[in-house]
Amino acid sequence: MPRTFAVFALAFAFFAGDAFAWSAEGHRIVARIAEAGLTPAARAEVDRLLAGEDDPTLAGVSTWADELRETDSVLGKRTAKWHYINFDGRCGFEPPRDCPGNNCVVTQTNLMYRVLADASQAPEDRAKALKFVVHLVADLHQPLHASPRDDKGGNDYQVNLHGEGGNLHRIWDGTIIKRRGLGFDDYAQELLQTPLPDDPTLASDxxxxxxxxxxxxxxxxxxxxxxxxxxxxxxxxLDARLPLAERRLREAGYRLAMLLNHALAPPR
Ligand SMILES: [Zn+2]
Structure with a gap:
């Protein structure tokens, strides 16, 4: 019986939690990279907006949007589809098809960005928008959060690793990067050693x-x-995909900093 239970507990541990986002560690890594890229003006505005938080840092609020499922089930349910987009067979964006009701990560990141950038909005709303932007920019860099395949972002693609069942989404959320065994701060510092090469997407509208x-x-x-x-x-x-997973974390972090710098201290 104890042995059966241990096996069950292990299997459960692997499946526990919805596959919903980069793991908490992934989100904190991205947020910490972004924190390092904030301009002083954006930094001051972030500090002001997050003043009431338990951990008033970007990393500290980076998992808030995932935690809503437990902390605010109404908002959690209303925003559940904001964490991903299903491109339905090909990589092109047709909002009515790919983002019904504006409930997808692309449109909501843009809408939240707009609230954040609008100084006339209430500070509580801008703080909430900031927390969504920090989270969603990371999510949409996880390849399975914006996939063309019809398997719920890999949640329905079963895999077996070391004799244990799971799904591919969870592998990408956390398993690949956890193998490094680094805390989020150390991981972010390491990824910051490699600057982002020329990024043509930053010129896009x-x-x-x-x-x-x-x-x-x-x-x-x-x-x-x-x-x-x-x-x-x-x-x-896992090892073969680690460089890509780390590149996506780095890109998400640098780009998040760029977005926040624009939203919070727009060049005049
Ligand atoms: Zn998420």
Whole structure:
């Protein structure tokens, strides 16, 4: 009996929680990278908006949007679809098809950005918008949060790792980066050692969509899934995808800083 329970507990641990986002660690890494890129003016505005928070840092509020499921079930339910977009077969954006009711990560990131950038909005609303932007920019860089495939962002793609069942979404949310065994702060410091090369998406007039489409194309290009039909994965699979997972965290962090700098201290 104890042995059966241990096996069950392990399996449960692997499945626990909805596959919903980068793991908490992933979100904190992205937020910490962004924190390092804030201008002094944006930094001051972030401090002002987050003044009442338990941990008034970008990393400290980076998982708030996921925690809503437990802390505010009404808002959690209303915003559940804001964490991802399903591109339905191809990497192109048709809002009525891909974002019904504006409930997808692309449109909501843009809407929250607008609230954040509008100094005439109530500070509580701007603080909430800031917390969504910090979270959603990270989510849309997780390739399976903006996928063209019809499997709920890999949640329905079962995998077996080391004899344990799970799904591909959770592997990308956390398993790949957890293998490094680094705390989020150390991880962010390491990723900050590599600057982002020229980033053509920053010249786009719809950068948020470009970032989601990048995720979509990574899935399309075969960089995210095991070879077709394979469901047993191993450490070599995780290691081979680590550089991409880390690149997406880094891109999300640098780009988040850029967005916040624009929203909070627009050049005049
Ligand atoms: Zn999320």
């Amino acid at each position: 719809r950068p948020v969509l470009e970032w989601a489409l990048e995720s979509c194309r990574l899935v399309e290009a075969g960089e995210v899934y095991p070879p077709e039909g394979e469901h047993v994965i191993d450490d070599a699979f």
